[in-house]
Amino acid sequence: MRVALTVNGERREAEVAADTPLLWVLRDHLGLTGTKYGCGISECGACTVHLDGEAVRACSVPAGQADGRAVTTIEGLGDGQGGRHPLQEAWIAENVPQCGFCQPGQIMSAAALLARTPAPDDAAIDAAMGGNLCRCGTYQRIRRAIHRAAAQVQESEA
Known part of the structure; x- marks a missing residue:
């Protein structure tokens, strides 16, 4: 087809x-x-x-x-002009990736979360990200990066 x-x-x-x-x-x-x-x-x-x-x-x-x-x-995911999405910037700032293999999926799940919940708490992040596995165990950094991106988006909209 x-x-x-x-x-x-x-x-x-x-x-x-x-x-x-x-x-x-x-x-x-x-x-x-x-x-x-x-x-x-x-x-x-x-x-x-x-x-x-x-x-x-x-x-x-x-x-x-x-x-x-x-x-x-x-x-x-970025702005289409070579600019990064706030999550991609936050991932860098929080030094999230180690091996990096899971990161595209992690970021895409986080982007869907922020699209529906602009200021998620830890429980919302954990629920949304629960199906994404990171063999390197960077879950705490992932959570911090999501909070950072959410704050960045809220600041830019204010």
């Missing part, structure tokens, strides 16, 4: 089987390798992207289900 997606604001198409995971459409057919393959069963969160604004695991979303929808990947 021909899958048509709006990826990071740009219409993209790929010829794939309807059951091909969105992850492989993004990585193998569209060349967007920022979204990582971790487990393949929606348990680790490394492949998190936004589908129509909602955080989803790209390894478990069939291409046919994504057809005609908007997808945002880590490559499209």
Whole structure:
């Protein structure tokens, strides 16, 4: 089937089987390798992207289900002009990554959280991020980075 997606604001198409995971459409057919393959069963969160604004695991979303929808990947999270998203800035400021493998999925889950909860408390952060695994154990830094990004966004809107 021909899958048509709006990826990071740009219409993209790929010829794939309807059951091909969105992850492989993004990585193998569209060349967007920022979204990582971790487990393949929606348990680790490394492949998190936004589908129509909602955080989803790209390894478990069939291409046919994504057809005609908007997808945002880590490559499209910034301002579109090469500028970083406040979460990306906060990740750097808080020195979050160690190996960095899980970070695109972590950031995409955090961005979905901030879009619906602009000033999350620790419990909201823990609930939203609970499905994202970090083998390096940087969870405290991740939480600090989310709080930092939320404060930055609130300051810029004030």
